Structure formats: structure tokens, C-alpha cells
Amino acid sequence: MTTPNTLLTWLQEGRLLMSDGAMGTMLQDAGLTDGGAPELWNVRKPESVRAIYQGYLDAGSNIISTNTFGGTSARLKLHNLQERVADLNEAGVRLAADVAHPVGALVAASIGPTGELIVPLGPLTIEEATAIFAEQAAALAAGGADFILIETMSDLNEVEAAVKGAQQATDLPVVVTLTFDTNFHTMMGVSPKQAVETLSDWGVFLIGANCGNGPGEIEAVMTEMAQHRPQGVYLMAQSNAGMPQYNAGHIHYDGTPEVMAQYATKMRNLGVNVIGGCCGTTPTHLRAMRAALNAVADQPIAGPPAASTAGSDIETDESRANRRDSRRAARRQKVAE
Numbered sequence: 001m002t003t004p005n006t007l008l009t010w011l012q013e014g015r016l017l018m019s020d021g022a023m024g025t026m027l028q029d030a031g032l033t034d035g036g037a038p039e040l041w042n043v044r045k046p047e048s049v050r051a052i053y054q055g056y057l058d059a060g061s062n063i064i065s066t067n068t069f070g071g072t073s074a075r076l077k078l079h080n081l082q083e084r085v086a087d088l089n090e091a092g093v094r095l096a097a098d099v100a101h102p103v104g105a106l107v108a109a110s111i112g113p114t115g116e117l118i119v120p121l122g123p124l125t126i127e128e129a130t131a132i133f134a135e136q137a138a139a140l141a142a143g144g145a146d147f148i149l150i151e152t153m154s155d156l157n158e159v160e161a162a163v164k165g166a167q168q169a170t171d172l173p174v175v176v177t178l179t180f181d182t183n184f185h186t187m188m189g190v191s192p193k194q195a196v197e198t199l200s201d202w203g204v205f206l207i208g209a210n211c212g213n214g215p216g217e218i219e220a221v222m223t224e225m226a227q228h229r230p231q232g233v234y235l236m237a238q239s240n241a242g243m244p245q246y247n248a249g250h251i252h253y254d255g256t257p258e259v260m261a262q263y264a265t266k267m268r269n270l271g272v273n274v275i276g277g278c279c280g281t282t283p284t285h286l287r288a289m290r291a292a293l294n295a296v297a298d299q300p301i302a303g304p305p306a307a308s309t310a311g312s313d314i315e316t317d318e319s320r321a322n323r324r325d326s327r328r329a330a331r332r333q334k335v336a337e
Helices: 006-012 024-029 038-044 046-058 073-079 082-103 126-143 156-169 192-201 215-228 257-270 283-295 317-336
Strands: 063-065 106-111 147-153 174-178 206-211 234-239 244-247 250-253 274-277
Touching: 024 038, 024 046, 038 046, 038 082, 046 063, 046 082, 046 283, 063 082, 073 082, 073 126, 082 106, 082 126, 106 126, 126 147, 126 156, 147 156, 147 206, 156 174, 156 192, 174 234, 192 206, 192 215, 206 215, 215 234, 215 257, 234 257, 257 274, 257 283, 274 283
Parallel strands: 063 106, 106 147, 147 174, 174 206, 206 234, 234 274
Antiparallel strands: 244 250
């Protein structure tokens, strides 16, 4: 039986957990068309969604994520479904809980970005964003989720709104992963080091990266996170299965099960506590990852190289700030001339 503290208890016990793979990829394989609302399948095609959940459990996942990534009113508005936040999110969680809880697995209630820019970059205020996320989080908690998973984020302002909204609406643990797909930073310039240090200050104890440009990128990102994680913080990695390739009218990812198995082992050896996949990752990939992790279960975990001695592909925040200041100074000089 799971409790609100099960996730943290498992992590404190030193358990290595495997999360699941792609939801969108699997829904598209099941017939979801471009432009359709994935969350609507929670009530219109529940057996298809349930089968996806079950497939990941059968592959060895300890955690499955709900089909609620776009379940905020801001995202559902694109499909004229903004009035159905409660029933679509609750349904997605209940389907997951029905198959996960009987086998002792946890349900991660997925919350994705609103798709709108927050001030000062856009019109959405922090207060409005917080209320949007709180509405979704309340519905996810009502459905029986074990924890809230805020994922694929790039803007710390939006992350803060999502964390605050979830904390206002529920006592469930809050987990956050960002996407570092722009020179090992998020699109908004957040570094892995900045992310893990900032989020830990907000009371988030499980922090990581998802999506992005494949296992190589995630490895560099998680290395920096592992080098700088504060005491009491655990790490989560969910890489895409390689890069998308368009062939014969279909998109597929070039990361084979063998590639993802190697990625899982590397994450484990860095000290990452929760390992899974994102876009393109299927139960076939997860089975290979589970087998690889089982094969090294008795081996010691090396952990990351020391930050002071390790070479890194990730530019420091100080270096980025200096480059920015140099560009601004050059522009001012040009105007003055």
C-alpha cells in the first residue's frame, strides 16, 4: 500500500527506481492524431490509456506517469476543453492507480508547461499561473496520485508557479524535471547547477531532467546535477530515446533498446535515483533498461567525478553572464558610434 511518504521512503532506503517512457509516442501508435487532445482519451478511450500504463508496469517500471501532461486549463483551452480540468485529470490518474497500486507501483501525476509566457516575457502573471497549476494539481490529487511530477519545464518563474500551485492545492510530494536542450541549458538559460540548487531551496527533494536531445545530453546534465546536489536531494533522469527521425510519413527515434540500456547504467553509476525515458521510449526500451540495471545491481555506484577536476561541456553561469555583458557593451558602443 502506498502512502504520501512512500516515494521519499523508497529514496531514503536507497532503492533505485525505474520510471516509465513516452506517453505521446504510445498514444500516437494507438491512433491519436496530430492536434488531438491526449487527455480526452482518459474518458473516451480509457482502455487504450490503461493498456499503455500496463505495458510500462509489465516492463518493470516502479513509477508510471499519467496522461495529464497538457491538463491545465491553458493547454486544454486549445481544444475548447478548459472547463473539463477536473474530470479529465481525475480520470487519467484513476486509470493509472487502478493498475499501479495493486502491484505496489507509484503514480506520478504529470503537469507540463502552460504553453504561455510569464511576465516579464509574456502576459501571464505569476499569480495567474499559480492558480492554473493549483486547479490541475487539486484534480490530480483527487484522482489518487502518489506525487506531482512537474516536467519539461524551462522557465524558473513557471516552475515556481507550478510548485506553489501544487503545494497550495495538495500535500502530495512535488517532483520537478526541466529540459536542458539549448547548449546544456534550458531554453530560458537555466543551468543544471542552478536548477538543482534553486529547486532544493523550494523544498523539492527529487529533481532532474527529461526530454531533450538524447542520452548524451542527459549524461552531461545529470553529471553536473550530481556534482552540485545539496544534501537530501535525489535525482531523476528521463531521456528521449535518441533523436527523432522522419521516415515514410512517420516519426521514430533512433535510440535502440541497447542505447537506452547503456544510458540507464550510466545514470545509475552517476548516482541518479530514478531512471526512465521520455519521447520515443517504449516498453521494449524499458525492458532492456530493467535488465541492464538488474545486471549491475550488486556493483558499487561510482558517483560523479569531482566538479573541480572534471572537464565539462556545460558553460558556467559566470561565463554565460560575462558573454552576455560583453555583447551588451558591444551593442552600446556601436550605438554610441
